[in-house]
Amino acid sequence: MKASVIGATGFAGAELLRLLDGHPEVELAAITSESSTGENITAMYPHLASRIETTLSSMKDIEQIADNSDVIFIALPHGHAMKIGRQLKTRNVKIVDLGGDYRFKDPKVFEAWYKVEHEDPETKAVYGLTELYREQVRDAKILANPGCYTTCSILALVPLLNAGLIKTSGIIVDAKSGTTGAGRSLKLGSLYCSVNENFHAYGVASHRHTPEIEQVYSDYAGKDVIIQFTPHLLPVDRGILATCYADLCEGVTAAQVSKAFADMYANEYFIRLRGQGVFPEIKNVRASNYVDIGWQLDQRTGRVIVMSALDNLVKGAAGQAVQNMNVMFGMQENTGLTQLPIYP
Known part of the structure; x- marks a missing residue:
C-alpha cells in the first residue's frame, strides 16, 4: 500500500x-x-x-x-x-x-x-486512541490522531472512570514533555539556553489539550468531567510522563484498582501495566510505541496516583498514527511497531 x-x-x-x-x-x-x-x-x-x-x-x-x-x-x-x-x-x-x-x-x-x-x-472524524476506540477506527475515513499529552493522560485514568472507582471532580493531571513536543520551528522557549538545566510549567489553566482529555474522560465516566491540567517542559529530547491524581470512591480497594487496569489493558500489546508501587520512567519507553502505567494508593488522603510514560513522537504521534493505519487497513495492529525501547 x-x-x-x-x-x-x-x-x-x-x-x-x-x-x-x-x-x-x-x-x-x-x-x-x-x-x-x-x-x-x-x-x-x-x-x-x-x-x-x-x-x-x-x-x-x-x-x-x-x-x-x-x-x-x-x-x-x-x-x-x-x-x-x-x-x-x-x-x-x-x-x-x-x-x-x-x-x-x-x-x-x-x-x-x-x-x-x-x-x-x-x-x-474518528478519534484514534486505538485501545479505546478500535472498532470505530476500523471504518474511519478521516482519523484524528490524539495528542501526546492526551494519550498519556487519558490511558492513565480511563479504566478507573470506566469502573466507577474514582470521583469525577477534583482530578489533577500534572504532565511533563520533552522539547520535541514543541515542534521543530524556532521558538525562544525551545532554544538550548532556555531549556538546558531548566524546568517550567506553561499553558497553566489554558492548555488546548485540556478539553481533549475531558472529552474522553466524560465518555467513560458517563457524565461531564472537568480537570485541572498543567503541562511542563523537560530538558530532554523526547518523552511524556503524566502523574494523575484522583479521589477514590468510598471503600475502593487496591485490588479493585488493579483489576480495573487489567480488565481494560491486559490484552493490549502496547500498554505495559507495571502495577502498584512501580513508577514508570520515560527512558524505558524511548523510541517505542509502548505506554508504561503504574499506580499507588494513598490511604492517608484517599487518593490514587496513576503515572504513565510514553514517547511523545511515537505513541504520542507517529507510532500511534501507524498503529491506527494498521487497524484501518485490516493489518495486524503492531505491524512495523514491534521495536523494543532503546536504552540508555
Whole structure:
C-alpha cells in the first residue's frame, strides 16, 4: 500500500518516515514540505540517508497525491488538515491527521480553544486512541490522531472512570514533555539556553489539550468531567510522563484498582501495566510505541496516583498514527511497531 506524508520535515513527520520505512506493507508515495520543496529529505535529516532518498514536493498537488495514495498522514500544525480533509472528501483515500483539527465532537470546542474557525465542521472524524476506540477506527475515513499529552493522560485514568472507582471532580493531571513536543520551528522557549538545566510549567489553566482529555474522560465516566491540567517542559529530547491524581470512591480497594487496569489493558500489546508501587520512567519507553502505567494508593488522603510514560513522537504521534493505519487497513495492529525501547 502507498502512504504519503504531508509535512514530512517536522519532528513527527520525520518519525513517521522512520517507522514507515520499517513497515513491511508500506511504500512511500510522496512526502511534502512547503518550506523545502525540491530538496532531498536527507538534507535536513541525514539519518535517513541511503534509506529514504526522496525529494520533497508541495501539497499544492494534494489531489494528485491523493490519487496515488491509499493513506495520507497530515503532520502539520492545526488549521491545515481541515482544508485538506474538505478538499479530499470524495477521493478514495484515508486520512490520518496528527494535528488537532478533527479531535473534537463539537467544532465549537476546537474554535474556542484553538482560536481558529473550523472550515470542515460537517465531517465527523474518528478519534484514534486505538485501545479505546478500535472498532470505530476500523471504518474511519478521516482519523484524528490524539495528542501526546492526551494519550498519556487519558490511558492513565480511563479504566478507573470506566469502573466507577474514582470521583469525577477534583482530578489533577500534572504532565511533563520533552522539547520535541514543541515542534521543530524556532521558538525562544525551545532554544538550548532556555531549556538546558531548566524546568517550567506553561499553558497553566489554558492548555488546548485540556478539553481533549475531558472529552474522553466524560465518555467513560458517563457524565461531564472537568480537570485541572498543567503541562511542563523537560530538558530532554523526547518523552511524556503524566502523574494523575484522583479521589477514590468510598471503600475502593487496591485490588479493585488493579483489576480495573487489567480488565481494560491486559490484552493490549502496547500498554505495559507495571502495577502498584512501580513508577514508570520515560527512558524505558524511548523510541517505542509502548505506554508504561503504574499506580499507588494513598490511604492517608484517599487518593490514587496513576503515572504513565510514553514517547511523545511515537505513541504520542507517529507510532500511534501507524498503529491506527494498521487497524484501518485490516493489518495486524503492531505491524512495523514491534521495536523494543532503546536504552540508555
